[in-house]
Amino acid sequence: MPHVEPGMRIGLFGGSFNPPHEGHRLVAEIAIRRLRLDQLWWIVTPGNPLKDVTSLPPLADRIAWSERMNPDPRVKVTAFEALHEVRYTADTLALVRRYNPARRFVWIMGADNLAGFHRWQKWRDIALTFPIAVVDRPGSTLAYLSSKMAKTFDYARVDESDAALLPTLPAPAWTFLHGPRSPVSSTAIRNGTEKLFKKA
C-alpha cells in the first residue's frame, strides 16, 4: 500500500484495467482536480468479483500498462489487494482504513458502476466507510437519479460544486461529477484488437 502523510487527501480508483485507456486517465485527472487530491491510488484488481476473469491478462501486465500511461507522480499504481488476498471492495476499504485510521480517502468510480453498485458485496458498508465520487460516463449519466445506491443515499448527496469538501466529510457522502466524458471502454479496445488479429 502506498505511503500516506497526515492530512493527505487520497482517491481510491479500482479497476480491471484490461487494458487501461484514456477514459481511465480522464477519470483520474477529473478526480484529482475536482476533489483536490494529493494522491490517487490506481488499484489494479486481481479480478472483479462480478466479472468472468478466466481470460483476464496477468496482474503484472495490467500493472505495467497502467504505469506506462500514468506519468503524473500523484497517481500511484498499486495492486495491494492481491498481496492481501482481498478482492471485494468492502474488504479493500476496511483494510485501507485499518492501515490508515486517521487519513482522508474517497472511493472513485465511473457512472456505470453506480448503476450496478447495489449488486456489490456489502455495498451499504462501502458507502458507510468512505465518501464516494462518481464520474460521469456516456450511457450512464442518469444513474445518479435512478440507481438504488443514489436513492438509498439520497440524503448523503453532496452538490458537485462542493466536491472539494468530499475528502473531509464523514461517510456516507457522495457526489456525481459531470464534465468532459470519454466514450472509450476496455471492451471496445479488446474487440478492436480481436478484429485486427482476425484480419492478420
Ligand SMILES: Nc1ncnc2c1ncn2[C@@H]1O[C@H](COP(=O)(O)OP(=O)(O)OP(=O)(O)O)[C@@H](O)[C@H]1O
Ligand atoms: N470512459 C470512462 N468514463 C468514466 N469512467 C470510466 C470509463 N472507463 C472506465 N471507467 C471507470 O473506471 C473503472 C475501471 O473500469 P474498467 O477497468 O472496468 O474499464 P472498462 O472500460 O469499464 O472495462 P470493460 O469494458 O472491460 O468493462 C470503473 O469504475 C469504470 O466505471
Ligand SMILES: O=C(O)c1ccc[n+]([C@@H]2O[C@H](COP(=O)([O-])O)[C@@H](O)[C@H]2O)c1
Ligand atoms: O466488491 C464487489 O462486490 C465489487 C463488484 C464489482 C466491482 N468491484 C470493484 O470495482 C472496481 C471496478 O471494477 P471494474 O471491473 O469495473 O474495473 C474494481 O476495484 C472492482 O474490484 C467490486
